[in-house]
Amino acid sequence: MNEKTGLKDAGSFWSDRNSIFKVLVFVTMVFNIDTGVFPPVLKQITKDLGIDDIKVAFLGTVTNFGNCAITLVFSPLLKHVPINKLLLTSCLINILCCALITVSFDFYVLATCRFMQGLTMGIFGTYTPIWINRKAPHAS
Secondary structure (H helix, E strand, C coil): CCCCCCCCCHHHHHHHHHHHHHHHHHHHHHHHHHHHHHHHHHHHHHHHHCCCHHHHHHHHHHHHHHHHHHHHHHHHHHHHCCHHHHHHHHHHHHHHHHHHHHHCCCHHHHHHHHHHHHHHHHHHHHHHHHHHHHHCCCCC
16 A cells, blocks of 8 residues: 555556456457558458448548547446446457458448447547556556
């Protein structure tokens, strides 16, 4: 216990921090697959689906809409759902959407999956600074 702050020492809850940290690292790797793979295949998607540049641009940016949308409901969601379940569910939804994108030939399915990926990325992007603030050592 730190006498100045009255908080637990960082080493006293390392196992808790370590498990969430591993999840955050894994999720970052999964999200980087999406971020790195999608832009190079846009040309092929355009050709296969016969869509115009506006729809291609929409597919490229719809994840940002999902990112923004989740911020509106993240706080109430965090109050009612345990964070471990929320993070795991988000990761599984993201993986499912990645898989659906690989087999889909419908623009609306692709757009929905991309939006869902944005939602799940937003959950992790919003929670990561909260996790750092709560779990990081107070003395540095």
